[in-house]
Amino acid sequence: xxxxxxxxxxxxxxxxxxxxxxxxxxxxxxxxxxxxxxxxxxxxxxxxxxxxxxxxxxxxxxxxxxxxxxxxxxxxxxxxxxxxxxxxxxxxxxxxxxxxxxxxxxxxxxxxxxxxxxxxxxxxxxxxxxxxxxxxxxxxxxxxxxxxxxxxxxxxxxxxxxxxxxxxxxxxxxxxxxxxxxxxxxxxxxxxxxxxxxxxxxxxxxxxxxxxxxxxxxxxxxxxxxxxxxxxxxxxxxxxxxxxxxxxxxxxxxxxxxxxxxxxxxxxxxxxxxxxxxxxxxxxxxxxxxxxxxxxxxxxxxxxxxxxxxxxxxxxxxxxxxxxxxx
Amino acid sequence: xxxxxxxxxxxxxxxxxxxxxxxxxxxxxxxxxxxxxxxxxxxxxxxxxxxxxxxxxxxxxxxxxxxxxxxxxxxxxxxxxxxxxxxxxxxxxxxxxxxxxxxxxxxxxxxxxxxxxxxxxxxxxxxxxxxxxxxxxxxxxxxxxxxxxxxxxxx
Numbered sequence: 001x002x003x004x005x006x007x008x009x010x011x012x013x014x015x016x017x018x019x020x021x022x023x024x025x026x027x028x029x030x031x032x033x034x035x036x037x038x039x040x041x042x043x044x045x046x047x048x049x050x051x052x053x054x055x056x057x058x059x060x061x062x063x064x065x066x067x068x069x070x071x072x073x074x075x076x077x078x079x080x081x082x083x084x085x086x087x088x089x090x091x092x093x094x095x096x097x098x099x100x101x102x103x104x105x106x107x108x109x110x111x112x113x114x115x116x117x118x119x120x121x122x123x124x125x126x127x128x129x130x131x132x133x134x135x136x137x138x139x140x141x142x143x144x145x146x147x148x149x150x151x152x153x154x155x156x157x158x159x160x161x162x163x164x165x166x167x168x169x170x171x172x173x174x175x176x177x178x179x180x181x182x183x184x185x186x187x188x189x190x191x192x193x194x195x196x197x198x199x200x201x202x203x204x205x206x207x208x209x210x211x212x213x214x215x216x217x218x219x220x221x222x223x224x225x226x227x228x229x230x231x232x233x234x235x236x237x238x239x240x241x242x243x244x245x246x247x248x249x250x251x252x253x254x255x256x257x258x259x260x261x262x263x264x265x266x267x268x269x270x271x272x273x274x275x276x277x278x279x280x281x282x283x284x285x286x287x288x289x290x291x292x293x294x295x296x297x298x299x300x301x302x303x304x305x306x307x308x309x310x311x312x313x314x315x316x317x318x319x320x321x322x323x324x325x326x327x
Numbered sequence: 328x329x330x331x332x333x334x335x336x337x338x339x340x341x342x343x344x345x346x347x348x349x350x351x352x353x354x355x356x357x358x359x360x361x362x363x364x365x366x367x368x369x370x371x372x373x374x375x376x377x378x379x380x381x382x383x384x385x386x387x388x389x390x391x392x393x394x395x396x397x398x399x400x401x402x403x404x405x406x407x408x409x410x411x412x413x414x415x416x417x418x419x420x421x422x423x424x425x426x427x428x429x430x431x432x433x434x435x436x437x438x439x440x441x442x443x444x445x446x447x448x449x450x451x452x453x454x455x456x457x458x459x460x461x462x463x464x465x466x467x468x469x470x471x472x473x474x475x476x477x478x479x480x481x482x
Contacts (some may be wrong), residue, residue, distance in 0.1 A: 240447075241416050241448045244439070245450075
């Protein structure tokens with residue numbers, strides 16, 4: 001059995017913990033959970049009934065940082081789910097480094113460390129023979145990274161163009177279909193829990209840029225940083241501009257592009273019959289491969305669907321380690 | 328693709344035929360031929376030939392063939408236009424946009440304005456010489472920045 005610890009006990013962490021503790025994921029047991037409040041652990045594995053709603057309410061809580069749990073060496077796999085920090089990637093970056101240094105496999109949904117230190121972390125993983133999988137960092141449950149790296153590894157990816165942020169896509173869709181102003185569509189998105197209380201990173205295009213950096217580095221072997229991306233957000237988009245686009249059979253979408261001219265994020269005119277022209281919170285990514293040509297993939301880019309990406313990465317670790325008799 | 332080839336022909340019988348043969352064997356369909364006898368220099372007559380080629384590779388082969396037969400190719404200008412719709416959000420005068428597009432060797436085929444004074448938005452359809460659209464859009468991006476406006480393009 002693969003022994004797993006989860007660091008970050010929010011929406012994703014709780015759902016994943018329940019899935020593992022209920023036995024829905026074969027070959028894995030959950031032996032530790034950490035949050036910013038402390039950590040709990042149980043070496044023979046948590047059952048569903050053991051899982052607390054919040055770590056503070058657990059009698060097993062140890063008031064110590066997650067690094068202490070990682071250093072206990074009771075697990076084979078770290079699932080790192082702390083919130084994204086775009087300044088320095090912390091605390092996720094330190095958690096991932098610590099695990100990889102010990103040869104512990106890592107699965108993460110945390111964009112910060114992967115966008116800021118991809119090359120360093122992959123080199124570290126290679127040195128210690130650990131696996132570092134991060135499908136859940138981009139496009140929620142849409143298998144973008146495994147699609148290229150497992151199904152199309154021999155073909156060359158020439159460019160990426162896509163909608164990578166569900167929040168801005170929801171806002172622009174409401175402006176397109178209902179003629180709403182940006183402010184009104186944003187307020188609606190916040191009421192529905194689609195937009196955060198501080199939506200700056202989404203609206204300014206920074207979230208899309210982070211995901212673009214991750215895709216470019218991991219799928220196109222680029223060595224890009226967030227500062228290499230030319231970013232324009234959607235804050236200046238007016239309902240009049242959307243209507244003008246609509247009259248010409250188009251709409252405005254926030255698009256991330258990676259190609260031979262570099263990385264950029266900007267609002268673009270997109271034809272309504274373009275395969276990437278999806279609405280609501282959907283994401284759509286169009287890859288252009290040297291031999292295959294264009295391939296477009298569409299799906300929910302956040303929320304519950306991200307759990308799908310996490311469990312598939314965990315499954316990949318289990319499969320690989322069982323094959324090499326490490327578990 | 329439609330191309331205007333400008334050749335420097337020596338003013339002797341049979342020279343033009345050699346050039347036309349190279350165009351024909353490479354799949355070029357000749358649309359028109361104009362002798363610019365008013366521009367003869369040093370015994371050479373500039374001749375402009377409008378040709379439809381199947382692709383850029385056949386154009387390149389024809390150019391190499393013409394030059395190999397001793398006829399200099401002065402210019403090969405692609406006549407096709409790239410068309411792009413743009414939006415400019417912000418306080419920009421239409422005449423300033425038209426002037427900038429014209430300065431860049433392109434033309435505005437359609438233009439309209441919405442949003443009034445409160446949230447102005449210009450929509451324009453621009454025709455640029457094929458291969459020059461990227462330069463035009465980069466220049467329009469600077470134009471938008473100068474005016475504190477946001478440029479939205481198709482590509």
